[in-house]
Amino acid sequence: MRIHFIAIGGSAMHNLAIALHKKGFEVSGSDDEIFEPSKGRLEQYGLLPEDYGWHPEKLSTTIDAVILGMHARPDNPELLKAQQLGLKIYSYPEYLYEQTKDKLRVVVGGSHGKTSITSMIMHVLKCNGVQFDYMVGAKLDGFDTMVSLSHESRIAVFEGDEYLSSPIDRRPKFHLYHPHIALLSGIAWDHINVFPTFENYVEQFRLFADLIEKDGKLFYYGGDRHLCDIAGDLRADIRPQAYREQPSCVEDGITYLTSGNDKYRLQVFGDHNLQNIAGAKLVCNELGIGDEAFFSAMAFFKGAARRLEVLAENGDSTVFYDFAHSPSKLKATTEAVKKQFGDRKLIAVMELHTFSSLKKEFLPQYEGCMAAADEAYVYFNPQTIVHKQLEPITKEQVAEAFASGGLQVFTDSDELFARLQSKDWSGKNLLIMTSGNFSGKDVKELAESLCSKS
Structure with missing residues (x-):
């Protein structure tokens, strides 16, 4: 070929x-x-x-x-x-389907958590010797590439993105995969440039559910009312099953999964990850992986790249880096770090970088999403707004939209990084959240510098 x-x-x-x-x-x-x-x-x-x-x-x-x-x-x-x-011209997702149309397809969708859940499923299958094709949106330990296709495997595991397929195919990517086993993690408005209303955005997930193969299965987070509505209106042949958070406990800053009298130490944390684990477990069970095998494998799961990734740490300070940029992701990630390290102050920094996040009409969606932080900083580059041909926004508009007391807004990344460098980091954690790079800044270098001083 x-x-x-x-x-x-x-x-x-x-x-x-x-x-x-x-x-x-x-x-x-x-x-x-x-x-x-x-x-x-x-x-x-x-x-x-x-x-x-x-x-x-x-x-x-x-x-x-x-x-x-x-x-x-x-x-x-x-x-x-x-x-x-x-x-013959294919979009990227269309060709993935073409290569796996005779295989059992697992597709994980949702506004948040889909990369992590897909990564968890992949990790557990690999630990248990199951061969599979895959596509995931982040680098994962133990996997050379983010896509793998083979002649031999009979299972394909795909992260299902709701963004457009190609310049000439305006369908959301996850509409093209037709899963036998589907999972939806939650719905929170994103991609305002493509889906101008929340109702239009939700409809894409409803359409995805209707594209599940005959006699397929849909796992969904039961705490999301929009997903509950979709699950209650499925075709009669599709079997829905809700999930919540996986039972757990926290001891000395370490999260453990609990199953009967057994405990399994985790390397990830946060309520959102406990939800992700519960969903991943149901999918793995459906693929023939038992509970004990699942929990044992999850004890070695370090997380996907740029998902609460530790950039640097010392005895009483840790710098985390996360891809979070949408309101729901910011809220979940900020709350997770604060809850896990309740004895430390949390300073959270995020960059408005995506089309949706920089659009004036979308800014109110960010209300309260960084409220769990003790100090919160937001950065945006006005030149990025010009490049994306959007209406200008002001520092005051951003601060008003986030509605967090004491939140500070920066438009100069040098000034922001100088402020972070000037702080005493003893007993504090820093959470950096962005899908960009703060206009060319080296966040790894910053993290190592802060931890070497505290």
């Missing part, structure tokens, strides 16, 4: 390219810019394009399939050439 990628440098796209290369396919691709880590990883496998840019001459009738990334535009020269030649 000869496969050509248009916009091969994307996080998901380059992982799929590597996965198909490992499967024995002949892979080529183009992009107008490729950054690390995609660049180095593509180069490692001999898949890095010789020249940046779009090269329609790469397309011919000898190409079996073209995979189109979101970074490309509808008028992309290579896309136009592929259409002119009548080549």
Whole structure:
């Protein structure tokens, strides 16, 4: 099979390219810019394009399939050439389905927690010697790539993102996977640029549930009323089952799962992770993994990259880094760290970076989401707003929207990082939350510097 990628440098796209290369396919691709880590990883496998840019001459009738990334535009020269030649064009999720349509598909969706739950399922299956294909949105210990496809495995585990599939396919990605086993972790409005109302956003999850294969199973978080409504209105052949938090206890700052008289020490914490674990357990049970095997494997689960990742720590101070950017994720992550380390003050810092978070109409959704922190700082770069062609917002509007007493807003990352450097960090934790990088700042360097001083 000869496969050509248009916009091969994307996080998901380059992982799929590597996965198909490992499967024995002949892979080529183009992009107008490729950054690390995609660049180095593509180069490692001999898949890095010789020249940046779009090269329609790469397309011919000898190409079996073209995979189109979101970074490309509808008028992309290579896309136009592929259409002119009548080549089969797939979106990224569409081709994942094509590669796994004869397998048992597990899809984890939801506005929050889907990466963590997918990672937990993958970790437990691997620990128990189960072979499976997968796609997950973060780097995970023990897995070389974020995508894997094979000829031998009979199971596929996918993280189900609700964002659009490609520039010419406006369906949410998770609508294309048609799971036999589905899980929904919760619904909290996101992607306002695509789903302008909350009702429209919720409808995407209702449609996803209706696309579950015949006689399929839906696991869902029972504390979400919108999911309860969806579960109560399923096709008659789909079997719904709700979950809550997995029973646990905390001793000396360590969380343990409890099962009868047994306790299993965890390396992750927080109510949201206990919910994630409960959901992952139901999926693994459905795949034939017993409770004891599940709990034993979870004791070694360190979490997915950028999900409450420890950047640096010493005896009485820890710096956490988390991908959180939406209101529900900020709230869950902030509360988790404060609850786990009740004897330490918590300073929480977040960056408004995504389209939704920087949109004036969406800002009120952030009300109270950092209230658990003892001190809260919010940063945004006005130039990012200009780049995204959004209406300007002010520091005062952001502070009013978050409605947390004493919250401070910064538009200069140098000033923010200088403020953090000036503080005494003894007996304090720092939680850094962003899907960006604070306009080019090295957060790992900051973390190590703070912990070396306290």
